[in-house]
Amino acid sequence: MAQQFCTFFLDGQFFGAPADNVQEVIQFQPITRVPLARPVIAGLMNVRGQIVSVLDLRRRLGMPERSYCSLPVNVVVHARDSVVSLLVDEIGDVIELPEDTFESPPATLHGPIRDVLRRIYKLPGRLLLVLDIDRLLNLENPATGASDFDREDSSCSPPEVVRRVP
Amino acid sequence: MDEIVKDFLIESGENLDRLDQELVQLEGDPSSKELLSSIFRTIHTIKGTCSFLGFVKLEKLSHAGEDLLARLRDGELALTAEITSGLLAMVDAIRLMLAAIKDTEQDSNQDYAPLIARLATLQNPTPAANKTITDAPVSDSARAPRISADAENEKSDPDSSPMPAPVLDEDLADPSKLGGLLLQRGLVTREDLAQALHQQEMGRKRLGDILIAQGAAHPEDVLEAQRALEARNPEAAVETIRVGVNLLDRLMNLVGELVLARNHLLQIRKRVQNPDFLPISQHINLITTELQGEVMKTRMQPISNLWNKFPRTVRDLARNCGKDIRLEMEGQDTELDRTIVENMKDPMTHLVRNAIDHGIEPAEERKQAGKESAGLLKLRAFHQGGHVNIEVIDDGAGLNRKRICEKAIERRLITFQQAEQMADADIFNLIFLPGFSTAQTVTNVSGRGVGMDVVKTQVEKIGGTVDLQSIEGRGTTIKIKIPLTLAIIPALLVKSGGERFAIPQVSLLEVVRLENRLGIERVHNAPVYRLRGRLLPLLDLSSELGLAPTRVFPSSDSASNLVVVQAHGCAFGILVDEILDSEEIVVKPLGPHLKRIVAYSGATIFGDGRVALILDIVGLAQNAGIVSQYGSESPPAETHQTQANSNEHPESLLIVECDGRGRIAIPLSLVTRLEELPASSIESAGPLEVTQYHGEVLPLMRLSQVLYPANRQPENPARDRILPVVVCSESGRSVGLIVDRIVDIVEHPQGLETPGQRPGVLGSSIIESRITELIDIPFLMRQGIYAAGNARAARGGV
Numbered sequence: 001m002a003q004q005f006c007t008f009f010l011d012g013q014f015f016g017a018p019a020d021n022v023q024e025v026i027q028f029q030p031i032t033r034v035p036l037a038r039p040v041i042a043g044l045m046n047v048r049g050q051i052v053s054v055l056d057l058r059r060r061l062g063m064p065e066r067s068y069c070s071l072p073v074n075v076v077v078h079a080r081d082s083v084v085s086l087l088v089d090e091i092g093d094v095i096e097l098p099e100d101t102f103e104s105p106p107a108t109l110h111g112p113i114r115d116v117l118r119r120i121y122k123l124p125g126r127l128l129l130v131l132d133i134d135r136l137l138n139l140e141n142p143a144t145g146a147s148d149f150d151r152e153d154s155s156c157s158p159p160e161v162v163r164r165v166p
Numbered sequence: 167m168d169e170i171v172k173d174f175l176i177e178s179g180e181n182l183d184r185l186d187q188e189l190v191q192l193e194g195d196p197s198s199k200e201l202l203s204s205i206f207r208t209i210h211t212i213k214g215t216c217s218f219l220g221f222v223k224l225e226k227l228s229h230a231g232e233d234l235l236a237r238l239r240d241g242e243l244a245l246t247a248e249i250t251s252g253l254l255a256m257v258d259a260i261r262l263m264l265a266a267i268k269d270t271e272q273d274s275n276q277d278y279a280p281l282i283a284r285l286a287t288l289q290n291p292t293p294a295a296n297k298t299i300t301d302a303p304v305s306d307s308a309r310a311p312r313i314s315a316d317a318e319n320e321k322s323d324p325d326s327s328p329m330p331a332p333v334l335d336e337d338l339a340d341p342s343k344l345g346g347l348l349l350q351r352g353l354v355t356r357e358d359l360a361q362a363l364h365q366q367e368m369g370r371k372r373l374g375d376i377l378i379a380q381g382a383a384h385p386e387d388v389l390e391a392q393r394a395l396e397a398r399n400p401e402a403a404v405e406t407i408r409v410g411v412n413l414l415d416r417l418m419n420l421v422g423e424l425v426l427a428r429n430h431l432l433q434i435r436k437r438v439q440n441p442d443f444l445p446i447s448q449h450i451n452l453i454t455t456e457l458q459g460e461v462m463k464t465r466m467q468p469i470s471n472l473w474n475k476f477p478r479t480v481r482d483l484a485r486n487c488g489k490d491i492r493l494e495m496e497g498q499d500t501e502l503d504r505t506i507v508e509n510m511k512d513p514m515t516h517l518v519r520n521a522i523d524h525g526i527e528p529a530e531e532r533k534q535a536g537k538e539s540a541g542l543l544k545l546r547a548f549h550q551g552g553h554v555n556i557e558v559i560d561d562g563a564g565l566n567r568k569r570i571c572e573k574a575i576e577r578r579l580i581t582f583q584q585a586e587q588m589a590d591a592d593i594f595n596l597i598f599l600p601g602f603s604t605a606q607t608v609t610n611v612s613g614r615g616v617g618m619d620v621v622k623t624q625v626e627k628i629g630g631t632v633d634l635q636s637i638e639g640r641g642t643t644i645k646i647k648i649p650l651t652l653a654i655i656p657a658l659l660v661k662s663g664g665e666r667f668a669i670p671q672v673s674l675l676e677v678v679r680l681e682n683r684l685g686i687e688r689v690h691n692a693p694v695y696r697l698r699g700r701l702l703p704l705l706d707l708s709s710e711l712g713l714a715p716t717r718v719f720p721s722s723d724s725a726s727n728l729v730v731v732q733a734h735g736c737a738f739g740i741l742v743d744e745i746l747d748s749e750e751i752v753v754k755p756l757g758p759h760l761k762r763i764v765a766y767s768g769a770t771i772f773g774d775g776r777v778a779l780i781l782d783i784v785g786l787a788q789n790a791g792i793v794s795q796y797g798s799e800s801p802p803a804e805t806h807q808t809q810a811n812s813n814e815h816p817e818s819l820l821i822v823e824c825d826g827r828g829r830i831a832i833p834l835s836l837v838t839r840l841e842e843l844p845a846s847s848i849e850s851a852g853p854l855e856v857t858q859y860h861g862e863v864l865p866l867m868r869l870s871q872v873l874y875p876a877n878r879q880p881e882n883p884a885r886d887r888i889l890p891v892v893v894c895s896e897s898g899r900s901v902g903l904i905v906d907r908i909v910d911i912v913e914h915p916q917g918l919e920t921p922g923q924r925p926g927v928l929g930s931s932i933i934e935s936r937i938t939e940l941i942d943i944p945f946l947m948r949q950g951i952y953a954a955g956n957a958r959a960a961r962g963g964v
Contacts (some may be wrong), residue, residue, distance in 0.1 A: 030776060032665065032666075032769075032776060032778060032779065033665055034760060034763070034766075034775040034779060035663070035665070035711035035712050035713050035765075036711055036712060036765055037759070037760055038759075038761050039762055041759055041760065042768055043777075044756075044760075044777040044779070045777060046771050046775050046777050049423050049426065049771065050423075050754075051754045051755075051756070051757075051769045051770075051771065051777055052757070053756075053757040053759050053760060055759075082758050082759075083755055083757075084757065084759070130449065137759075139759055
């Protein structure tokens with residue numbers, strides 16, 4: 001059975017999100033900063049009257065910061081009753097892929113990306129990294145490797161311990 | 167589910183709620199024929215519908231209840247507490263059965279045989295019950311046969327009813343109709359009424375007019391009766407339909423969107439030059455405002471929806487506790503947003519339970535105290551200034567200051583000294599702390615130590631405040647102030663650190679503009695502002711939110727705005743860069759990733775489509791440590807900040823009086839706190855006087871002895887004296903200076919008129935036209951410590 005993926009680029013890499021999770025793609029819009037929030041939260045934006053948290057996907061996946069001259073694109077996704085917009089570098093096509101061409105992430109993959117990468121598709125000439133949106137949006141569970149915590153978090157003990165884990 | 171069954175369930179649910187109330191009312195007024203027939207009718211309807219819908223078991227139960235009620239109505243039985251309890255049990259059982267029907271669409275599988283049997287037994291009064299028959303039912307039953315006899319006469323009278331119109335006895339006497347009411351009040355005769363009814367049936371006019379025309383009744387009486395009828399069932403006057411709550415919520419959301427769009431439009435209006443545009447935008451503005459008001463009304467519910475269950479709760483609890491309690495309710499039709507009514511359910515129940523269990527004393531105790539044996543519990547609700555005020559008043563024993571203090575000290579919430587200094591109101595507010603209960607025994611009603619804190623949290627969650635007043639032996643009043651609605655709130659828009667924020671008007675006290683930030687003083691490094699003689703702790707919004715580096719004392723060119731707000735009854739000031747506007751904002755919840763940041767209560771969308779955060783004042787205050795453990799104390803500043811360029815600024819000086827003669831100035835920057843200590847808390851360590859202060863030893867110096875060693879005062883004044891103490895800190899060391907009186911804080915240009923003449927005094931200045939000596943705190947501290955060291959050395963100590 002084939003599945004559709006919405007694809008996008010981050011730091012030169014090719015990513016995909018299951019199309020079922022993607023609500024819409026929106027051009028960059030002004031974002032309201034949320035002071036005290038953890039750095040992965042870029043802020044809040046207004047999606048037709050609905051207030052949506054914006055997640056900086058580069059920060060979420062532990063990638064280098066986006067250069068200031070390029071404007072990111074919003075990929076609005078929903079999972080577990082919450083709607084979140086993901087900031088990505090550039091949007092790709094929606095592609096349909098059969099189930100049997102995927103592989104699991106390599107064992108040597110480390111960092112926050114390890115827990116949110118569901119599988120890898122071998123496309124001609126490049127690899128498509130498919131993200132697990134549920135896990136991606138779960139910032140509360142330290143096991144997902146969120147590296148930054150807001151002020152509230154730093155004052156309570158469990159994340160403090162986790163933070164010291166390299 | 168069948169529409170019919172659904173309707174039946176909704177209707178019966180409402181009817182049962184009313185039954186609860188009416189049965190309790192009936193107990194207080196057993197002779198009320200009106201209540202009895204209303205109760206009877208309700209049960210009768212339920213029974214009838216059940217048999218129609220085929221719910222056999224439910225029908226059986228309601229039938230048993232109906233039989234019992236019929237005998238009560240006919241005056242064959244008098245209402246006793248047992249009967250009321252039986253009937254209430256029946257109401258509960260019916261409620262359970264209805265719930266079962268709702269879940270399974272089937273008749274309940276329980277048949278409640280014991281309850282039916284109990285209801286049947288209640289029909290056969292024991293001799294004891296017989297004796298309690300009151301006069302009223304007897305006279306009612308005596309009247310009933312006479313009425314039906316009259317009716318017989320009428321029917322057989324050919325003149326009065328040429329066209330036989332069977333006027334039923336029940337119709338005539340039905341007090342929910344005008345004729346019946348007039349008859350019941352004895353204002354018309356039965357014959358006149360029958361005649362008038364007959365005329366009405368022949369299509370003449372309204373009954374009241376006919377009666378007046380016939381001269382059978384006074385116009386005033388008829389009018390009065392009509393008014394009474396209208397008051398009794400206002401629904402009858404207005405046509406109503408049932409609308410799903412979901413639909414109303416959706417409508418509310420859409421109106422919220424409309425309000426935002428309107429705000430946007432109004433912003434654009436300023437830029438658009440088209441003359442047609444202005445009136446149209448004005449029109450849309452008006453319609454939106456009106457629509458918002460009306461839609462808001464659909465969400466409004468009278469508080470009686472919440473209170474209706476209290477007569478029953480109070481009755482049951484009072485019987486449970488063996489107390490005699492009268493419940494009074496005032497302002498039942500005060501309206502509140504539906505979500506608020508729902509949110510207030512638990513807090514109100516807690517308060518009512520608390521008042522009954524802890525507040526009102528048992529009858530004997532009340533008699534001894536010279537009070538009426540029946541306690542009074544009063545619920546009041548009223549609108550005031552865009553808020554709803556709810557009060558729970560009892561005339562019970564009131565709060566016991568001593569017991570609360572003991573408990574609080576035992577729980578280490580406050581220290582003994584604090585307890586002595588705290589005002590009654592502050593002591594009473596301690597009961598809102600988690601886990602605080604002074605009940606000596608834990609009952610199944612309350613006293614588990616959960617309750618008051620839950621009440622406070624829940625009320626504050628919906629933007630309300632709780633205030634408590636109590637007089638020992640006289641009773642307790644709890645005042646709750648809550649907003650009318652949560653969905654759209656008025657807010658003040660401010661700007662700080664380049665971002666816009668909304669501050670809910672609920673917590674807003676006033677806005678102060680500070681030119682050049684003049685008037686901001688500091689106690690150590692904590693900024694304060696003197697607002698009409700009161701010191702107001704300040705927090706800088708941008709530094710609090712990490713938007714800009716701390717700049718409590720910036721270069722003096724910036725004007726600043728101070729938003730004075732209130733949290734937990736404690737006022738403080740928020741420094742913001744700009745005050746923008748005051749606007750109605752639509753409150754939207756924050757996503758799950760931001761819920762845990764206590765500084766925000768939600769977000770909103772402004773007219774230009776941008777999102778802004780709504781500040782949670784209580785959360786901010788907690789973050790900044792303004793609202794700490796028990797409310798209104800700001801904690802001592804802990805970090806040391808380097809003092810820069812103080813020469814350019816006038817210096818803030820704390821003026822104290824010493825030895826009744828001299829005025830002494832202490833640089834405010836060295837003062838950490840002003841305390842009042844009881845003389846009894848002073849202990850001695852060698853030659854030094856010390857006291858225990860926040861778990862540490864604080865050396866004390868009597869300023870008069872240090873500065874005027876020649877006129878030593880007699881030692882040891884009364885131990886219960888309260889001594890004002892100025893706590894000064896310098897390079898990590900603290901000392902408490904005991905002074906006679908703390909006078910004021912003044913701004914004074916730096917520099918001294920005359921240099922100091924003796925050790926410990928830097929010099930003197932004329933401040934507020936009095937000669938004031940500026941003391942050298944670091945010197946005094948060194949001296950004090952050397953003195954201690956020397957004394958110890960002299961004694962051969964360590």
